[in-house]
Amino acid sequence: xxxxxxxxxxxxxxxxxxxxxxxxxxxxxxxxxxxxxxxxxxxxxxxxxxxxxxxxxxxxxxxxxxxxxxxxxxxxxxxxxxxxxxxxxxxxxxxxxxxxxxxxxxxxxxx
Amino acid sequence: xxxxxxxxxxxxxxxxxxxxxxxxxxxxxxxxxxxxxxxxxxxxxxxxxxxxxxxxxxxxxxxxxxxxxxxxxxxxxxxxxxxxxxxxxxxxxxxxxxxxxxxxxxxxxxxxxx
Numbered sequence: 207x208x209x210x211x212x213x214x215x216x217x218x219x220x221x222x223x224x225x226x227x228x229x230x231x232x233x234x235x236x237x238x239x240x241x242x243x244x245x246x247x248x249x250x251x252x253x254x255x256x257x258x259x260x261x262x263x264x265x266x267x268x269x270x271x272x273x274x275x276x277x278x279x280x281x282x283x284x285x286x287x288x289x290x291x292x293x294x295x296x297x298x299x300x301x302x303x304x305x306x307x308x309x310x311x312x313x314x315x316x317x
Numbered sequence: 318x319x320x321x322x323x324x325x326x327x328x329x330x331x332x333x334x335x336x337x338x339x340x341x342x343x344x345x346x347x348x349x350x351x352x353x354x355x356x357x358x359x360x361x362x363x364x365x366x367x368x369x370x371x372x373x374x375x376x377x378x379x380x381x382x383x384x385x386x387x388x389x390x391x392x393x394x395x396x397x398x399x400x401x402x403x404x405x406x407x408x409x410x411x412x413x414x415x416x417x418x419x420x421x422x423x424x425x426x427x428x429x430x431x
Contacts, residue, residue, distance in 0.1 A: 249323075252419060303365050304362045305352075307361070310359065
């Protein structure tokens with residue numbers, strides 16, 4: 207059974223600092239991995255999707271890496287802004303619709 | 318192009334009542350998924366439906382929960398005789414196919430059982 211762990215559970219940084227969010231998973235037989243953003247009382251916004259054959263994906267200030275063999279992914283957010291405050295969720299897919307989610311890292315960026 | 322639409326966004330029910338949550342997938346999507354997010358936990362898969370068919374309900378509790386996706390109209394997640402432990406956020410997602418595609422999530426329906 208796939209287990210997804212996100213560390214830390216919460217993170218508070220001053221504006222401008224780079225953010226590093228970690229995700230680990232127990233079963234390396236994944237099809238892809240996604241990072242989502244969730245604002246309070248809101249749904250999920252997909253940030254980055256990394257296929258199992260890829261090592262990283264980038265979008266603007268966001269960069270996600272994937273090391274499938276070690277079961278790890280890292281989301282980097284450069285030059286954080288108060289608007290980046292949210293909960294970030296990592297989810298892995300075995301190739302179908304059953305995403306396995308971590309419990310998330312709640313980020314607060316202080317102005 | 319509207320996203321995945323869920324309603325109601327917030328629902329309060331007394332113990333023993335029924336809760337009905339509705340989901341309209343994105344235009345052109347025929348695959349619908351329901352996930353549940355319990356407090357302090359990650360989202361957990363509940364059920365996968367296509368029009369008029371339940372494809373996989375392995376994540377659904379055995380009793381009181383049911384889901385449908387009729388030929389016309391939204392998908393419905395129905396919880397009968399709700400208990401306090403059913404209080405959670407219920408997310409619907411849709412995709413144009415069952416695998417290998419990005420799944421798009423709705424904004425969720427927050428159920429509170431009092």
